[in-house]
Amino acid sequence: MTLEGIPDSMQAVVLTGHGGLDKLVFHEDWPTPVPGADQVLIRVGACGLNNTDVNTRSAWYSKGNTDATTGEILVGADGQDGAWGGASVSFPRIQGADAVGTVVNVGDQVEKSLMGQRVMIDGWLRDWDDPMNLAKTGYFGSECDGGYAQYTKVSHRQIRPVDSSLSDAELATYVCSYVTAENMLNRAKVTEEDTVLITGGSGGVGSALIQLANRRGARCIAMSGADKAPGVRAVGPYAVIDRSPEDLRSALLDTIGQDFVDVVADVVGGALWPQLIEVISRGGRYTCAGAIAGPIVNFDLRIFYLRDLTFTGATVPPPGVFADLVGYIERGEVRPLLAATYPLEELREAQQAFIDKRHVGNIVAVPGA
Numbered sequence: 424m425t426l427e428g429i430p431d432s433m434q435a436v437v438l439t440g441h442g443g444l445d446k447l448v449f450h451e452d453w454p455t456p457v458p459g460a461d462q463v464l465i466r467v468g469a470c471g472l473n474n475t476d477v478n479t480r481s482a483w484y485s486k487g488n489t490d491a492t493t494g495e496i497l498v499g500a501d502g503q504d505g506a507w508g509g510a511s512v513s514f515p516r517i518q519g520a521d522a523v524g525t526v527v528n529v530g531d532q533v534e535k536s537l538m539g540q541r542v543m544i545d546g547w548l549r550d551w552d553d554p555m556n557l558a559k560t561g562y563f564g565s566e567c568d569g570g571y572a573q574y575t576k577v578s579h580r581q582i583r584p585v586d587s588s589l590s591d592a593e594l595a596t597y598v599c600s601y602v603t604a605e606n607m608l609n610r611a612k613v614t615e616e617d618t619v620l621i622t623g624g625s626g627g628v629g630s631a632l633i634q635l636a637n638r639r640g641a642r643c644i645a646m647s648g649a650d651k652a653p654g655v656r657a658v659g660p661y662a663v664i665d666r667s668p669e670d671l672r673s674a675l676l677d678t679i680g681q682d683f684v685d686v687v688a689d690v691v692g693g694a695l696w697p698q699l700i701e702v703i704s705r706g707g708r709y710t711c712a713g714a715i716a717g718p719i720v721n722f723d724l725r726i727f728y729l730r731d732l733t734f735t736g737a738t739v740p741p742p743g744v745f746a747d748l749v750g751y752i753e754r755g756e757v758r759p760l761l762a763a764t765y766p767l768e769e770l771r772e773a774q775q776a777f778i779d780k781r782h783v784g785n786i787v788a789v790p791g792a
């Protein structure tokens with residue numbers, strides 16, 4: 424034992440390289456991290472799953488890959504650009520972006536009052552001398568070890584105590600998806616004047632987009648597979664339409680009485696993409712944070728410029744979005760959609776269920792369960 428009953432070693436799931444689920448290896452005796460001077464050590468209560476874990480494991484981000492996310496190692500993918508930011512991943516790596524837990528040790532430069540507090544972690548690593556510089560960023564669980572372990576360490580600037588009656592597992596459904604979704608809505612300047620079409624409505628980001636667009640008073644139309652439509656409807660969009668309509672324009676007309684929208688908020692891309700762009704009204708906005716159905720799309724530039732559209736990508740948010748989210752959670756303005764919890768040692772099974780996508784919301788791993 425070292426500090427205050429903190430063991431020298433811990434349970435952790437370690438990604439050993441690019442490949443299949445067998446690259447995720449559960450250890451009982453991985454070294455417990457030691458916090459640096461400006462860091463805190465957190466006992467992890469729960470850690471949510473995300474596609475970035477799957478994409479990094481399978482090297483989906485590599486420019487050599489042109490396929491949808493499947494969780495399988497991809498033909499053409501290359502480990503040299505296997506991380507989200509275009510660099511390589513250094514192995515072994517503990518993944519897991521959405522950790523929630525309790526501060527159990529602090530570095531010399533950190534306020535002692537943080538000890539014992541339950542905190543959420545902002546996944547974005549920043550240069551704290553230049554925090555507005557979005558180019559100087561990394562991601563928790565990608566460029567440093569993350570939350571699929573009993574303990575993790577982060578800069579004290581990346582955490583926020585949270586005052587909520589929600590469980591750790593419920594809180595672990597939020598950060599990656601909701602910060603991304605809020606950043607997309609900010610980038611597209613969505614207001615109560617807007618009708619927003621949301622793809623992947625049953626997923627982490629899609630269900631976050633529904634709640635956060637509603638929070639702003641926008642009218643949102645969510646796309647969903649038929650089997651999950653009742654679950655998506657329960658999240659509260661104005662309407663739900665099928666994820667693979669024969670003709671999206673007609674589907675919108677039948678559902679909401681108009682065949683265009685002000686904004687498309689997309690995390691799916693793929694074959695549907697030209698139809699998504701086709702339904703945006705003149706002067707409208709397209710914002711995108713994912714391409715789970717395929718990153719390579721058929722883009723007719725004429726629609727883009729002749730219709731005066733604005734396109735925004737959304738990945739690294741400016742500082743502040745995470746703090747806004749914690750406020751929404753504390754005030755009950757968004758609710759958690761916890762589909763299932765798995766013990767950390769069953770992370771492979773949890774990730775397979777996440778890839779199978781029979782759920783609405785998110786799946787969470789719980790260490791020591």
Ligand SMILES: NC(=O)c1ccc[n+]([C@@H]2O[C@H](COP(=O)([O-])OP(=O)(O)OC[C@H]3O[C@@H](n4cnc5c(N)ncnc54)[C@H](OP(=O)(O)O)[C@@H]3O)[C@@H](O)[C@H]2O)c1
Pocket residue numbers: 473474475478491492599600603622623624625626627628629646647648651666690691693712713714715716737738739777780784
């Ligand atoms: N840029 C960022 O910082 C950032 C952050 C978070 C996520 N992302 C990306 O955004 C995308 C969505 O993330 P998420 O966390 O919301 O994912 P998720 O929870 O897995 O949900 C994705 C949803 O997309 C729908 N979908 C439609 N076509 C699909 C297809 N061909 N294959 C699989 N699913 C399809 C599915 O809903 P239905 O079955 O109902 O259609 C599914 O629920 C991913 O590509 C992820 O990597 C990016």
